[in-house]
Amino acid sequence: MSHGINDTDDVVGLITQQIEQRFGMSLSDLKSAVAAAPDANPEATDVVRWHELLNESQAALDRAEEALIAALQKQPAETDELLTGLTDRVKDAVTGRDNRAQALLWQLDPQARGKQDLATERRARQASAARRGPAVTTSPPVRPAVTSTASPRGAAR
Numbered sequence: 001m002s003h004g005i006n007d008t009d010d011v012v013g014l015i016t017q018q019i020e021q022r023f024g025m026s027l028s029d030l031k032s033a034v035a036a037a038p039d040a041n042p043e044a045t046d047v048v049r050w051h052e053l054l055n056e057s058q059a060a061l062d063r064a065e066e067a068l069i070a071a072l073q074k075q076p077a078e079t080d081e082l083l084t085g086l087t088d089r090v091k092d093a094v095t096g097r098d099n100r101a102q103a104l105l106w107q108l109d110p111q112a113r114g115k116q117d118l119a120t121e122r123r124a125r126q127a128s129a130a131r132r133g134p135a136v137t138t139s140p141p142v143r144p145a146v147t148s149t150a151s152p153r154g155a156a157r
Helices: 011-023 027-036 042-074 080-108 115-131
Strands: none
Touching: 011 027, 011 042, 011 080, 027 042, 042 080
16 A cells, blocks of 8 residues: 655655645644544544654654664674664664554545445444433333242252
């Protein structure tokens, strides 16, 4: 699912542009609207939350890359184990950022696979919540009187 994002592009910037196009307002205005009324638009609330997670992932990636660069500049090839660990940290950070980016792109695509089912389910939940009222009161069922002369259970043992 390519959305024009590759490793050399600013992933967060491109997704921010798509969010602003989708909702017709700046991201800061969208965040303010969501903060004021988080239940008004569940989709906007989810997108803002995932955008914040994406920013956290990008910050983690930036820190991992800076640590790797610093290690490479200080001791080239002296500490292969350290460099391997830092390289793995960068790879993990890229994976985390890319996964969150994909989740956001899925949320922004109204035609995404599985999206119609979720929208239908959400509307059904909202409709049933609006229809709920107090439970119907009922009386307990009438039980016939017991006239048996049988001994209580376990008494004959």
